[in-house]
Amino acid sequence: MTKGEQTKTAILGEASELASRVGLGGLTIGTLATATRLSKSGLYAHFASKESLQVEVLQFARDLFTDNVLRPAVRAPRGEPRLRAFFEHWLTWQSSRFVGGCIFVNAASEFDDQEGPVRDELVRAERDKQDSIALVIRTAVVEGHFRPDVDAAQVAYELEGILLAHHHARRLMRDPRAEGHARQAFERLLEGCRAAPA
Template identity: 55%
Template sequence: MSKGAETRDAILDTASRLARTVGLGGITIGTLASSAKLSKSGLYAHFKSKESLQLQILEHARSGLVAEVVAPALATPRGEPRVRALFENWLTWADKQGGCLFVAASSELDDRPGPVRDQLVRCQQDWLDTLAEVFRTGLSEGHFRADAEPEQFAFEEDGVLLSHHLSSRLLRDERSADRARSAFEALLDNARVK
């Protein structure tokens, strides 16, 4: 990786952390320059505009999610073990990150049309598609009922993850991860071949 790419990644790491606390809209070239200890002109050379910066923050977060959550899950055996790994990896990743940027940005951008919202929608749809596809491997392995619907399972699994995020981040519920795992077990049990 070139020095420029390393610098850009370091800036985007800082920007992602900042965005989880002030929102994507709260990030400016100035606030990021101050947090990253860089000049505004140096930062501007990397991103050109606030919108470009926001789009690149989302892409950087998506790449991190794929590397830390999806790729390791895909390395586990197909079927229920992979479904479990994806769920557990997300819990670990979100807690390690100090929350999920995509969840935080969702309420901020849900009613704001434009390229940043469009990118967030693509990221969220990709995540739901991944959850459904990983569940589909469980169907093909015979781990789940033939009539179980992958998209419905993905919807409900994502609902458990969103509930965990709200409970752990906003409500500071120390039992949030346990509650999420319990809800996920019920979801799996309902989908299993009896």
């Protein structure tokens, strides 16, 4: 990695933290310049516009999600253990990766009705994540951990709902029971998927 690439990676790290606190819409070349004590002209050398900055921050955060959630989960045994690992790492991501909460959840609320590259990047990241979860669930079916008639897309949808509810309860409601509720809901979801004992 060149010095310029290292600098840009460091800037994107700062920018993603800032976006978690002020929102992706509040992330501008100006606010980033203030936070990093870098000149606007220096930042424009890395990012041509506010929009390109926002897209690159999402791509950077997506790489972090892959490194912190997906890759560790894939190291777990196939099937239900891998889905459990995915859930655990995802819960940790939501609880501690960014000071201001999950950047994707926050940005989805901001950009759900807007058209353009930022929303497109959010949708792409969400679809890829859902596809990854569904693949893990289908593998659990193949391994015999879940019933053959389990709808992987539906289970992935419900798992997303659990994590979104956890984020809402923890961040907005400041409910100390948020993690416990999420874990209980996850166990119920798994119970509904399991194959009946022989």
